[in-house]
Amino acid sequence: xxxxxxxxxxxxIDKDTVTCSFRGRLRLEDSQVHAGDLVHVSRMxxxxxxxxxxxxxxxxxxxxxANVDQAILVTAITQPPLDLVxxxxxxxxxxxxxIQGVLxxxxxxxxxxxxxxxxxxxxxxxxYRCLFTSAxxxxxxxxxxxxxxxxxxxxxxxSGGGKSKLxxxxxxxxxxxxxLSQAYRGRHTTRWIKLxxxxxxxxxxxxxxxxRLELVDVPPHELGFxxxxxxxxxxxxxxxxxxxxTESRCAVRDALxxxxxxxxxxxxxxxxxxxxxxxxxxxYG
Ligand code: ZN
Numbered sequence: 308x309x310x311x312x313x314x315x316x317x318x319x320i321d322k323d324t325v326t327c328s329f330r331g332r333l334r335l336e337d338s339q340v341h342a343g344d345l346v347h348v349s350r351m352x353x354x355x356x357x358x359x360x361x362x363x364x365x366x367x368x369x370x371x372x373a374n375v376d377q378a379i380l381v382t383a384i385t386q387p388p389l390d391l392v393x394x395x396x397x398x399x400x401x402x403x404x405x406i407q408g409v410l411x412x413x414x415x416x417x418x419x420x421x422x423x424x425x426x427x428x429x430x431x432x433x434x435y436r437c438l439f440t441s442a443x444x445x446x447x448x449x450x451x452x453x454x455x456x457x458x459x460x461x462x463x464x465x466s467g468g469g470k471s472k473l474x475x476x477x478x479x480x481x482x483x484x485x486x487l488s489q490a491y492r493g494r495h496t497t498r499w500i501k502l503x504x505x506x507x508x509x510x511x512x513x514x515x516x517x518x519r520l521e522l523v524d525v526p527p528h529e530l531g532f533x534x535x536x537x538x539x540x541x542x543x544x545x546x547x548x549x550x551x552x553t554e555s556r557c558a559v560r561d562a563l564x565x566x567x568x569x570x571x572x573x574x575x576x577x578x579x580x581x582x583x584x585x586x587x588x589x590x591y592g
Contacts, residue, residue, distance in 0.1 A: 308381060309510075310501040311340050311590060316357065318348055319504075322515065327355040341366065342457050342500040342512070343373035352353035352369050365404045367461065367516050370500045374391055374459055377407045381464035381473060384418040384426070391429075395575040397463055398435070398463070402533040403523045408435055409454060413469040415441035429569050434535035456507030461516035479506070527583040532561060534576060536568050 309317045315328050327348055330339060345361035363373045378401050383395060396412070401408040411428045412423045428435040436454075440447035441449065451473070454460070459477040502510040523533065528548040531537040537551065537559050545556035562568045 309504075310342055316340055318346060318355070318357070320348065325355050327349070327357050330356045330358050333348065339371075341371045341373045342502050343375060343510075345374065353560070356529075364407060367404070367462070368514065370514050370516060372459070372461060372500055372512050372516065375404070375406050375461055375512075375516070376458035377409060377454065377460045379409050379411050379454070379473075380459060381411045381413050381462060381468040381470045382423045382426075383414045383468050384412070384471045386414060386417065387434045387465055389422075389426070391571055392575050393465060394430075394579055395572065396579065397517055399530070399533045399579060400517060400533070401463075404526065410435050410437040411440055411451065411473070412437065413440050413442065413473060415439045415446045416443045429571050429589050432536065432567075432569055433572055440473060442469055442476040445476065448477055449475075452506045455505045455509030455511060457509055459502065460508045461512045461514075463515055463517040474503075474511060474513075477511075525583060527580055527587055530576070530580055530583050534572065537562075540567075546571075552577065552580065 309319055309324065314335055315326055318325050318327050325348070327346075336544055340357055340360060344363065345357040346357045348355050348359070349358050350356075365375055367375055368372045380397050380401075381486055382389060384478070397428060408424075412418070412426055415423065423439055430437045438447050438450050442448075450474075462474060481536045501513040503513055506513050523530075525533065527550055531541045531549075531551050540558040540562045541551070543558035544551065545566075546552065546554050549559070551557050551559035559568065563570070563573050
């Protein structure tokens with residue numbers, strides 16, 4: 308499924324792009340077809356109909372894209388200023404959705420390289436792939452392009468970080484993100500979300516995902532499991548619902564002391580933990 312409009316969609320079938328309409332109940336809201344969906348299509352009298360949607364592995368809501376494999380989280384260091392809590396908030400949300408996060412430190416042409424390396428050290432040790440790019444000089448774009456192979460990818464990150472310039476530099480397709488994010492706010496505006504075919508049979512969404520972050524709705528004691536570097540220690544904590552905060556015999560804090568978990572990631576964890584605790588209080592009274 309490449310793109311969806313109100314009454315029809317385009318589907319890629321054996322390398323051909325075919326326009327299809329929806330059969331009966333697929334017109335209903337709750338079983339709506341989205342970009343990224345795998346669908347069964349039948350052809351009768353030259354008309355293609357989408358019969359059924361294959362169960363999804365995930366579905367982003369803003370923008371609606373199904374079966375996302377990977378998100379390239381684009382950040383700069385000073386333009387706009389680096390926000391580690393924001394980065395971790397996105398990465399936690401990605402883990403929750405089962406989407407592989409990749410950190411892309413952009414603006415290699417203007418940012419301080421020591422600070423870029425410092426950021427890579429933090430996120431590599433957390434288990435994330437981290438690469439440096441510049442849409443201006445083309446630095447790192449070959450490496451970035453290899454990540455698209457065979458996957459559905461969305462770009463994420465703060466505005467001004469250079470997401471759309473990166474995709475333009477990669478595919479020659481200029482994205483109208485400013486315009487789109489405006490249009491998206493209009494309640495009655497219909498938006499096509501398109502998946503652009505790219506390197507090695509990969510697909511990239513034409514509009515960035517995770518533009519408005521919602522708090523991941525997990526119980527506080529499960530938040531640690533959304534941090535790859537904490538997850539491997541969390542099951543060894545003495546208390547089964549350990550929050551890794553002040554509890555005794557906490558395997559996560561042991562790992563922090565040994566330097567296996569970075570102070571930066573742990574501090575941000577505490578910020579998000581506080582939010583999760585507050586939310587749980589409101590929810591359960
Ligand atoms: Zn613990």
